[in-house]
Every structure is written in structure tokens, then in C-alpha cells.
Amino acid sequence: MTTQQERPTTPAAHDKQAPGMEDLARAVDDAAAKVADLPPEHRDVAEQLRGALDNLNKAALTTIVRALRDDDRGRELLFDIVDDPVVRLALMVHGIIRPDPLTAARQAVVAVEPMIGAHGGGVEVVRVDERVAYVRLSGACDGCSMSEQTLRDTVTEAIVSAVPAIDAVELVEPEPQTPAAFIPLGDITVRASDTGWIDAAAVGEIPRGELVARTLTDPYGASEDIIVVNLEGTLTAFLNVCAHQGLPLDDALIDEREGTLTCPWHALCYDATDGECMSLPGAALEQRPVRVDGDRVWVRLHG
Structure with a gap:
């Protein structure tokens, strides 16, 4: 009598190669x-x-x-x-994960970059706040008489028509070159009293493999919720907003071995050094520049 263990088997349906994308x-x-x-x-x-x-x-x-x-x-x-x-x-x-408005806006301006480049300029979507996209023009476009016209007639139309979460576009002034967005602890100590740099925490308050969340306010009253991450002695700072649904990252999981930060809400995984999303290509956390002055960690907010 054939037992269940001896019974001949045939390849199961799930053993067949699944169709590709x-x-x-x-x-x-x-x-x-x-x-x-x-x-x-x-x-x-x-x-x-x-x-x-x-x-x-x-x-x-x-x-x-x-x-x-x-x-x-x-x-x-x-x-x-x-x-x-x-x-x-x-x-x-099915809308369970989706590109954030910032990523969608950056994708939308790709179509108009050749036209702007023909005028010797460039365009960058800096951030999205409260349904408004803030855009910076660079190169020959920056400061020229056609910059506002370019923004209003071309960039605005491209972004607003492509991204339902954005209702308006505003031009931001070009900002001076800033230091690298992350530095190893113990590197060169620099002065952090420049305008725009906000005292975020003591170095000792951010253990390796962990993060701290802070609400920082500049002298003009503008505030941002940020997180500062210590990845094997290297500090990075990001806006405390997941690129998926805008939820906070206070309890995000840090994996030093993999160099990742994982959102606690829907498990989107990010590169902890630059904020690039590893689960959803094209999405990213908004990074903020960091510097160390003595035993203090300073973060520069968006101007």
C-alpha cells in the first residue's frame, strides 16, 4: 500500500516560473x-x-x-x-504606496528641463509645503527678465497639472553653497553660528545606531521637524516626514550594518546617508545639512 510519503508527486503550480513584469x-x-x-x-x-x-x-x-x-x-x-x-x-x-508630492513634482519638471536648458538655465524643485511647490531656477534663467515668465507659464503648468497634491508653485531665491549634508563625528570642528544654523542637540544625545527627533525654529519663527541620525559615527539630518504618507519617523528602525532607516508605519526603507528610498525608487527623504561645533550638533533649515 502506498503511503502518503511514497505517493508519486507532480510539480506544483507554484513551482512553475512566474511571469515577469x-x-x-x-x-x-x-x-x-x-x-x-x-x-x-x-x-x-x-x-x-x-x-x-x-x-x-x-x-x-x-x-x-x-x-x-x-x-x-x-x-x-x-x-x-x-x-x-x-x-x-x-x-x-492600489494606492497602498505611492510617490510623495516632492518626488512627483521633480518627475514632472523633467519634461520641461530641455526647454529651460535651451535658455542656459536649470530648474530644481526644492520642497513641497502645504500644497505649494517651491522651485529654484539656476544658470542663465536665474535673475533674468524671463525667470518669472518661465516659472509661471511652463514650470507651474507642468507641476500643477501632473501632481494633484500641489495647487501652486513659488520661486525661491538661490542659496549660497553649503557644507556637505553629513560629516563624521570627530572631523574638523567648524563655527556653527552662521545664519540659518540651529542648535539641534548635544553629540552625546545621539548614540550610534539611533536617532533623535527635534522641532527647530529659526530666528524668524520658521520651524521644521527634523531627525538627526547617527550611523556608525556619521551624522545625517532629514525632515521628519516619511516620503510615503508624510508620517513622522521618530520611531524609525536604524540598521547600522545595512546603513538603512526604515519607516515604522509602512516599512519603507531608506539609505540613512542620503535619504534615498530603497523600497520605492524615485522617493527620498528631504535632507538637511549638518555640522558639529564643539560638542553641539547644528542643523541648517531651509531658507
Whole structure:
């Protein structure tokens, strides 16, 4: 008699090679084209079916992500699977992860960079605050009579039309060159009393492998919530806002061995040296310059 252990087996469906990103995208495009060619009454039924399946998939994916995020063991697994391009695309399609407004605005100006470059200039999206994108023009465009016209007619249209979270665009003045955004502890001590530098913490208040969160206010009353990270003796500072949903990073996880900072809310993983998102290409934390003066850590806020 054949036991369960002796019973012949056949390759399981999950052992077959899964289709790649291009194959999946092509299948979706082909199906969408066929639906578009259906008679109106049939197309309506197909759209209803797609909408129902989308809602089902979104609810399921949201439940899975929340369960993984809220469990110490699951969080590590979530870090890994969100790096898979197919998983990441599915989560983005359903709005579970998405590019932040700053990243989206920077992507939007790529289309107009050739035109601005033809005038000998450049354009940079500096930050996004309260549905306003702040843009800096550089090169020949900066200060020329056409700078405001360029901003209003070209850059503004490109950003506002592409990013629903942004309603307006404002021009910011060029700022002088600043020191590097991170320095190793124990490096050259510099004066930190220059305008724009705010005392953030004592060096001893930021142990290796940890971060501190601070609300800093400049002499003019402007405030920013920032975090200062100590990664193997190197300090970096970022705006205390995750690029995903703008949630604070006070309890972010620091991995010195990997050099990463992981958001405690939805497990997006960032390079702790420059803020680049490793889970969602194109997204990034907003970095702030750091310097050490004696035993104090100073951070420069945006002007």
C-alpha cells in the first residue's frame, strides 16, 4: 500500500516560473484593449467586474501589509517583498504606496528641463509645503527678465497639472553653497553660528545606531521637524516626514550594518546617508545639512 510519503508527486503550480513584469504588463494592456473594443453594454459589465476585483485586491493587500507591518517578524519580510518590482507595482496601483508630492513634482519638471536648458538655465524643485511647490531656477534663467515668465507659464503648468497634491508653485531665491549634508563625528570642528544654523542637540544625545527627533525654529519663527541620525559615527539630518504618507519617523528602525532607516508605519526603507528610498525608487527623504561645533550638533533649515 502506498503511503502518503511514497505517493508519486507532480510539480506544483507554484513551482512553475512566474511571469515577469513585462509579461504581466503586456497581458494587462492586451486585456484593456480588448475591453475598449467591446460594445458599450458589454464594456460596462467588464468595467464593473474590474472595479469589483480591484476593490477586492486592494482590501486584501491592505490587510496583508497591515498585518506584516504590525508584527516584528512580518515587518522584516515586508521589507524584502516590497522591493520586488511586481509587488511594488501592485501596491502602487492600489494606492497602498505611492510617490510623495516632492518626488512627483521633480518627475514632472523633467519634461520641461530641455526647454529651460535651451535658455542656459536649470530648474530644481526644492520642497513641497502645504500644497505649494517651491522651485529654484539656476544658470542663465536665474535673475533674468524671463525667470518669472518661465516659472509661471511652463514650470507651474507642468507641476500643477501632473501632481494633484500641489495647487501652486513659488520661486525661491538661490542659496549660497553649503557644507556637505553629513560629516563624521570627530572631523574638523567648524563655527556653527552662521545664519540659518540651529542648535539641534548635544553629540552625546545621539548614540550610534539611533536617532533623535527635534522641532527647530529659526530666528524668524520658521520651524521644521527634523531627525538627526547617527550611523556608525556619521551624522545625517532629514525632515521628519516619511516620503510615503508624510508620517513622522521618530520611531524609525536604524540598521547600522545595512546603513538603512526604515519607516515604522509602512516599512519603507531608506539609505540613512542620503535619504534615498530603497523600497520605492524615485522617493527620498528631504535632507538637511549638518555640522558639529564643539560638542553641539547644528542643523541648517531651509531658507
